Amino acid sequence: MNTIDAFSHDVPAEGDFGYSQAIRSGGLIHVSGQLSFDEAGEFLHAGDFAAQLKRTYANMDKVLDHYGATRNQVLSQTLYVVDLRQNAAAAAEGNLGYFGDHRPVSTVLGVTELTLPGQVVEISFAVDTELPA
DSSP, rough: OOOOEEEEEOOOHHHHHHHOEEEEETTEEEEEEEOOOOTTBOOOOTTTTTHHHHHHOOOOOOHHHHTTOOGEEEEEEEEEEEEEHHHHHHHHHHHHHTTTOOOOOOEEESSSSSSTTTEEEEEEEEEESSSOO
């Protein structure tokens, strides 16, 4: 029998919207869209794609660290990008920098807007902790 282990960054939005940042069931971890916020839940870097992407990957690392997982165990990711044509090269560069030689399945979607004013990127992903780290 699988048990469910939910993870929280303990930021106000989790209660306001009623969601978990991640849920682990067995060896699989499903992660809600991560974005550029600090430890207090304050949104950072409005309109700055590169800075938001860097902070979003740092928040992804917090989720991975909680579960003792690594970037090499990420199976898939979905990037939601405002102004995709303008930000595609920066998204690719950030992705390559974050994952190095690891190549998870990836979908990039251009969107009109995201939840917060000035938010230009969000990333959800899935992890298999049974893969080699």
